[in-house]
Amino acid sequence: MAEITLVEAINQALDYEMGKDENVVVLGEDIAKNGGVFRATVGLLEKYGKDRVRDTPLAESMIAGLAIGMATQGLRPVAEFQFMGFIYPALDQIINHASRLRNRTRGRITCPLVFRTPYGAGIHAPEHHSESTEAIFAHTPGLRVVIPSSPKRAYGLMLAAIRNNDPVVFLEPSRLYRFAKQEVPNDGKALPLDKCFTLKVGTDITLVSFGAMLKETLSAAKKLEAEGISCEVIDVATIKPLDMETILASVEKTGRLVIIHEAAKTCGIGAEISAEIAERGLMFLQAPVQRITGYDTIVPYSKLEKIYIPSEQKIIDTVLNTMEFA
Amino acid sequence: MKIFNLPDLGEGLAEAEIREWFVKVGDTVKEDQPLLSMETAKAVVDVPSPYSGEIKKLYGQNGDTIQTHAPLIEFVSQDAPLKKDKGTVVGNLEESETILDEGDVIVGVPQKTSTTIKAMPAVRMLAKQLDVDLTLVQGSGAGGQITAKDVKEYVQGSSSTSTGEALKGVRHAMAKAMADSHKEVVPITLSDDADITNFPADADFTAHLIQAIAKAAEIEPAINVSFNGKKLERQFNSNTNLGLAVDTKEGLLVPVIKDIANKSKEELRTEINHLKNGAKDRSLKPEELQGATFTLSNFGVFAGKYATLVVVPPQVAILGCGKIREVAKVHEGSVKVRKIAPLSLSCDHRAVTGGEATRFLAAVIQHLES
Numbered sequence: 001m002a003e004i005t006l007v008e009a010i011n012q013a014l015d016y017e018m019g020k021d022e023n024v025v026v027l028g029e030d031i032a033k034n035g036g037v038f039r040a041t042v043g044l045l046e047k048y049g050k051d052r053v054r055d056t057p058l059a060e061s062m063i064a065g066l067a068i069g070m071a072t073q074g075l076r077p078v079a080e081f082q083f084m085g086f087i088y089p090a091l092d093q094i095i096n097h098a099s100r101l102r103n104r105t106r107g108r109i110t111c112p113l114v115f116r117t118p119y120g121a122g123i124h125a126p127e128h129h130s131e132s133t134e135a136i137f138a139h140t141p142g143l144r145v146v147i148p149s150s151p152k153r154a155y156g157l158m159l160a161a162i163r164n165n166d167p168v169v170f171l172e173p174s175r176l177y178r179f180a181k182q183e184v185p186n187d188g189k190a191l192p193l194d195k196c197f198t199l200k201v202g203t204d205i206t207l208v209s210f211g212a213m214l215k216e217t218l219s220a221a222k223k224l225e226a227e228g229i230s231c232e233v234i235d236v237a238t239i240k241p242l243d244m245e246t247i248l249a250s251v252e253k254t255g256r257l258v259i260i261h262e263a264a265k266t267c268g269i270g271a272e273i274s275a276e277i278a279e280r281g282l283m284f285l286q287a288p289v290q291r292i293t294g295y296d297t298i299v300p301y302s303k304l305e306k307i308y309i310p311s312e313q314k315i316i317d318t319v320l321n322t323m324e325f326a
Numbered sequence: 327m328k329i330f331n332l333p334d335l336g337e338g339l340a341e342a343e344i345r346e347w348f349v350k351v352g353d354t355v356k357e358d359q360p361l362l363s364m365e366t367a368k369a370v371v372d373v374p375s376p377y378s379g380e381i382k383k384l385y386g387q388n389g390d391t392i393q394t395h396a397p398l399i400e401f402v403s404q405d406a407p408l409k410k411d412k413g414t415v416v417g418n419l420e421e422s423e424t425i426l427d428e429g430d431v432i433v434g435v436p437q438k439t440s441t442t443i444k445a446m447p448a449v450r451m452l453a454k455q456l457d458v459d460l461t462l463v464q465g466s467g468a469g470g471q472i473t474a475k476d477v478k479e480y481v482q483g484s485s486s487t488s489t490g491e492a493l494k495g496v497r498h499a500m501a502k503a504m505a506d507s508h509k510e511v512v513p514i515t516l517s518d519d520a521d522i523t524n525f526p527a528d529a530d531f532t533a534h535l536i537q538a539i540a541k542a543a544e545i546e547p548a549i550n551v552s553f554n555g556k557k558l559e560r561q562f563n564s565n566t567n568l569g570l571a572v573d574t575k576e577g578l579l580v581p582v583i584k585d586i587a588n589k590s591k592e593e594l595r596t597e598i599n600h601l602k603n604g605a606k607d608r609s610l611k612p613e614e615l616q617g618a619t620f621t622l623s624n625f626g627v628f629a630g631k632y633a634t635l636v637v638v639p640p641q642v643a644i645l646g647c648g649k650i651r652e653v654a655k656v657h658e659g660s661v662k663v664r665k666i667a668p669l670s671l672s673c674d675h676r677a678v679t680g681g682e683a684t685r686f687l688a689a690v691i692q693h694l695e696s
Contacts, residue, residue, distance in 0.1 A: 039411065039412070152431075
């Protein structure tokens with residue numbers, strides 16, 4: 001079995017599910033003939049035809065609206081937005097309609113669709129191409145927000161997202177698209193959409209992250225291990241609904257928590273996790289909860305990008321400081 | 327042979343016109359170096375070289391229109407592979423052939439553990455202040471949480487189930503004074519022997535020792551001071567008032583003999599007897615228990631040789647005398663049976679130097695041996 005990248009795993013999942021369920025359709029700008037800006041949908045047009053693989057006009061609100069219409073009529077659309085920075089024209093459709101159709105119709109009409117978009121900084125692109133505004137969607141009732149951090153999880157979570165009856169915002173860390181390869185069996189097995197993944201078991205401190213930041217988090221954990229600090233690393237993966245049980249159980253064990261994400265600090269997912277720990281896990285804490293995040297600013301152009309994205313060193317320093325609390 | 331076909335320069339553009347070549351046949355170009363400027367229906371764009379190499383042929387001249395995906399340039403074949411199609415018209419994706427080894431990924435909770443201590447941060451702080459190991463404390467709060475009350479009760483030895491005897495009166499005061507001293511004083515102890523072979527067996531050794539202390543305090547007055555640990559001040563005492571440690575059933579009592587320098591052996595003996603009796607029948611007046619500037623502990627009445635003694639502030643020193651005994655000792659060049667008094671001097675090193683302590687002890691010994 002060949003090892004594949006994260007973007008190839010997305011493609012593999014789309015291919016698998018389109019082959020299995022004829023109601024699955026994909027749409028978006030340049031996704032058919034061109035195969036998508038990152039080639040996530042490459043080959044699908046040839047295999048499933050133009051009825052199920054559709055290029056759309058450059059109109060994000062329309063893409064979302066079209067997908068919602070399809071979803072309410074029995075299809076399972078997967079719509080791509082080229083970059084997260086282009087999703088905002090579609091917010092009205094996503095927040096006012098997709099997220100609340102089930103509630104509005106008292107459960108009669110669900111909205112089984114996936115909004116895919118590459119997100120996050122680190123690919124030397126201008127603004128709009130480096131966004132990580134996942135908290136907007138996590139804050140919206142009725143949406144599920146999923147962020148894979150490895151080819152395997154990209155595959156399993158994408159399958160789960162397509163099969164789920166709720167609208168899912170599926171954020172793909174573009175920095176990880178081709179960063180590494182992994183063996184991903186094309187077995188059609190979905191992963192749970194409401195669970196964290198414990199990537200590394202540890203006893204001294206819990207590091208919680210998601211998306212591309214797991215790269216720095218895992219390498220920091222490895223270096224800290226060499227210094228005798230045992231880190232438990234948790235990939236949140238689904239930031240809404242948030243699997244606090246796993247995080248709480250880990251903090252109960254370690255008594256220390258550092259949350260790492262690329263998005264701006266204010267009202268980020270880190271704030272939510274930190275608040276949950278304050279409400280439900282305070283009695284386990286041996287040190288204050290720390291957040292390592294991007295800054296409350298627009299992601300800078302590529303030269304400053306490295307300064308914006310939390311570094312491995314920053315994670316190491318914060319963990320060492322947190323361990324100072326006896 | 328390696329041919330570079332014209333890529334799609336926009337979003338689905340069919341063709342583009344050559345405006346200007348920046349390179350010519352025979353040039354060696356580097357990857358990403360601009361090759362030519364082309365005009366499309368949308369804009370004028372520079373086309374970068376997909377790889378490094380030598381140019382063999384150009385397909386077209388300025389003004390020619392080239393169809394998308396038609397040949398543009400031929401390179402002299404090199405080993406360098408064609409730049410892989412990574413999609414994206416914006417930015418650059420980090421790419422590697424690294425195989426991701428995640429080991430065992432666990433969905434959700436790795437394992438259930440409940441040996442953890444459940445306590446609020448304020449309770450943890452309290453436990454730290456009281457030096458309580460929370461693993462030893464049983465939590466009585468919700469869900470087994472350790473409360474501040476649990477910690478306090480643990481410190482008190484959980485009074486409700488205790489069968490111990492609460493300290494009272496003299497013993498309580500002793501416990502407190504000793505603990506306070508331990509918290510504050512920086513103690514040092516030195517020990518030596520006084521050879522008292524020549525001292526008459528029937529004479530009053532205690533009175534003799536007290537006079538030796540009085541004499542030594544004159545020689546080394548730094549041992550007879552009152553020390554204020556908060557202000558770090560010492561006050562020299564004009565009189566030497568000697569606290570005499572007396573063991574009683576109720577606990578340790580330290581009555582005081584005032585101004586020992588101006589008292590004869592007989593006067594001292596009378597006062598010692600009076601204070602000892604007073605301590606036993608608890609008839610001492612408060613003033614007889616106050617004002618000591620130095621303490622003597624004659625612990626050797628029963629047993630013991632040397633000891634580390636507890637200095638009680640504001641005093642800075644205490645002398646202990648162990649059990650007087652005969653020992654085999656080198657005396658004037660040969661081993662003889664000699665009678666010695668083992669002495670221990672404990673000082674508060676915050677106020678007394680090692681030199682002052684040794685000079686004082688030497689003076690005591692000299693007086694005892696003379």
